[in-house]
Amino acid sequence: MSKLNSKIPDGPLVDKWTKHKTALKLVNPANKSKLDIIVIGTGLGGSSSASTLGELGYNVKVFSYQDSPRRAHSVAAQGGINAAKNYKNDNDSIYRLFYDMIKGGDFRAREANVYRAAEVSNLVIDHYTALGVPFARDYGGTIDNRSFGGVQVSRTFYAKGQTGQQCLVGAYSALTRQIKAGTVTMYPRRDLLDIVVVDGKARGIITRNLVTGEIERHSAHAVVLATGGYGTIYYLSTLALNSNASAAWKAHRKGALFANPSFVQIHPTSIPVMNSYQSKLTLMSESLRNDGRVWVPKQAKDPRKPNDIPEEERDYYLERRYPAFGNLVPRDVASRAAKERCDAGFGVGPTGLSVYLDFRDAIKKKGKKVIESSYGNLFDMYEKISGESPLETPMRIYPAGHYTMGGLWVDYNLMTTIPGLFAVGESNFSDHGANRLGASSLMQCSGDGYFILPYTITDYLADDIKTPRIQTNIPEFEKTEADVKERIKRLLSINGKETATSFHKRLGKIMWDYCGMVRNEEGLKKALVLIKELEEEFWKNLKVTGTDSELNQELEKAGRVADFFELGKLLCMDALNRKESCGAHFREESQTETGEAKRDDDNYSFVAAWEFKGEGQEPELHKEELKFEFVKLQERSYK
């Protein structure tokens, strides 16, 4: 237990952060430039952290596997970014945003962290606006807001369907300003291959230059991970193809605890799998369910075209099961319901793994023009991919892996259990509990980077002002570099027959089938066996072309997939351990008579933080009890 000191300050919820900030130590400007900070990742979390630390005067080094910071996957967020501005005068407040997040996360997040995220959300919006992010505006010149993700207030700031891109370009521009100023050095096309720990503290990293293949050592007084989530463990997901878990996993292996790995959000409305070559599931905005009706035929494997199936032979299963919320039930509920129908054999499309999202009735009622103007760009996107127009024939959709609430365990200062190693944004576990609400991911990672980490990391560095620049010729660097090189050599020397992508696909299928939307003990145990077998096969039969001293995308993939095997096992173990259903985690053994999720607050109101105990060893579980002093635990119901 001693491992987990969350450092949550005492006192009333509203005062916690203010009080805590006052107690944090400072570093004087002259000393800041003598302190090096490494930031991994350039999405909203990474860019915001790096630019702000640069503005403060630290010597920052930023790493990204992409050619430019602007391509990080924050770019793909569509819907928006939340803030408790109450611009709509609909009685929104920091408390309400906090409460919606805590409840939406099914009471599996820390009150103090969530409240702080809500508290700094307003500053984030102010900053993005100042950076020139073109949020949608009203004719009077003020910023517009919309309601998103089923909440009762309009607090979502948006830039059409490209809010993530617009915020990232803003954050990137602030980062480039610091690069010009010389406070930040950018290292693009670098893969983090390991973290260097010196005397128990994170002091550097080993990277691979993706163009030349050179293995490099970089040192710093502190390291910040902003490496996003691990949703690509399912192979097919809404994530960018190169998104990976390796940085977080290396940190885990070096001693950082991994919290709630099984909390993975499955988004209900993605374009389904069309063929076995498919590499990516494209998200269709949640907003479509405002007008679209979800259904499957009443007759299993009905061969007719959707428009030929008469009304009475259609099963509008969401409306049937959840009369109060109907098609607008939350993401996790909608996802599970679609899976249930498809598993029962009622799925549609060539693979039988999709359901219809039908706009026929909405078109009849509101007119084609109105529907087209509301969803035109989404329909175009769908048509580009599927070749069918949703105005003529129902869309086919299916759930897809989307966001990982789990991640590296961090304390209130966003520091992992390795001193000097911090984690921000999706790479940490802290703010979304067991389920994330729409438009709160951009909010959290930006808040972390702009307004939380710069304060807390300073507190940590205040004790380090006398530590000279870390040398990279010390044994710890040499050892870590040797390990990294050894592993690359191992990957290249297997010389088997199967590609990393092929193994990734097979792993993804195991994860999806047994540790996806619905989990049970038997399945999870089976998955653990299957993953282990596949991992053994991987290390015997992997084929990587090329060498380590060139641009080698196969080698990059192989390293990432190797880490996914290890993470996959932890994911299943965590899911197995949590014998309750909560948020996105649904255990079949823990459901109500009508098939709804059943939480077990008495036994599982804790954060499961796993400690790596060495190769082939069982990880050790540490529990951080979640105390709810300010909200009352409730049951979620959408009947």
Next chain:
Amino acid sequence: MNGIFSSSIGKKLIMSISGLFLMVFLLVHLIVNLMLLVGNGETFNRAAHFMATNLAIKVVEPILALGFIIHIIYASIITLQNRKTRPIGYINSSSNGVTSWASKNMYILGGTVLIFLVLHITNFYWKLKFGEVPTLSVDNGLIQMEDAYSLVSGLFVAYWWFDLIYVVGALLLGFHLSHGFWAAFQTLGWNNKLWIKRLEVVAYIYAIIIATGFSIIPLYFLILK
């Protein structure tokens, strides 16, 4: 203004301003030349005489020559610089259906127009200025003017292939202008989403007027005389 003309945009500004200036000249030139089609030649001769003797025109003449020279020199500089930006080209480059042929071949079009211009100057301007052209006396001998009309009609009636060259020259010029006209405004920054379409239409109208206007003259002499 520091270094404005050494920047890529500044160089284009020179192209744009000199181009617009030349376009104004072309219009005046066309109006005067269309007098060839009116009456028995005296109208044209009077107009030509006015243009040759008017003080203001005399002042403008060297500026016009300078306009041509600057336009040509800068076109060459820009083209040479731009060609260096792609050492290895594409093997397959298909049209997107939007980009006009003229816009991509302005230097070639300009070059052929220049060859035509040299021929044109040798044919007429040079002879009027430095050669022996018979003079006529009008207004009871008050005005002695060169018989430019006979010079033009002589050439166009006697040699059918000169007519052809002049028609081709006018068409090439027309193509050059169809892009050059609106592009000049675009470069100056006098453009937006609405005006792009309008300026393109105006550019085509202007180019058609210039091309047909200058083509009519040789054709008139070829067919009707």
Next chain:
Amino acid sequence: MNIKLKIWRQPDAKSNGRFETYPLNDVSSDMSFLEMLDYLNNNLIKEGQQPVAFEHDCREGICGSCGMYISGRPHGPQHKTTTCELRMREFKDGDTITVEPWRASAFPVIKDLIVERSAFDKIMQSGGFISVNAGAAQDANSILVKKKNADEAFDSATCLGCGACVAACKNSSAMLFIAAKVTHLALFPQGQTEAELRVKTMVAKMDELGFGGCTNTRACEAECPKGISISNIAKLNREFFVAKLKE
């Protein structure tokens, strides 16, 4: 369907490249263009050959990573589409598809179809930002912005930084890229303070990095996956002249 691919292969920046032809059978029309390349690569690896290196990430048309010159056009034959959004149903059985990297001296080839686009980042670093530190901003609604300006700024800001404009332009000009950024920031009151400095430094950087000048062919606009208009370039020119005149 069965197709033939003619792809530029180049082992690294220093080596010379050449075209290789690969026949590819049983291509599904539902595949995306990149999935078709995945499929080709899978075959190549099985045959013990080096797969074709190409850049890609989000595969939903927003990150700007992918970019290839496909059958004579940046991002292929479909209008307003990135390479990853392109589908094989745009092609016919028996087609020969040429795939070339972006060609520009400012975008040198790193390997096969991957080019170095850091010149764009350098241009951005020269001035493509609003100088405001975190924490220094006032309330987001304290500065009003006309809806028309905000909408126009958004249209300009949709730029992905993919480089198709440079690839399409016969002069390898980066004018549309810069123009989009200058326009986006100049349309906001927040961006006004340093607008003159911004446009001057960005244009100077573009010239320095070996991009060509604009000759108004409109190829950039026609090939931009986000359809960014050349009216942005007119605005850039205007901003540039005004800034220079005020010097």
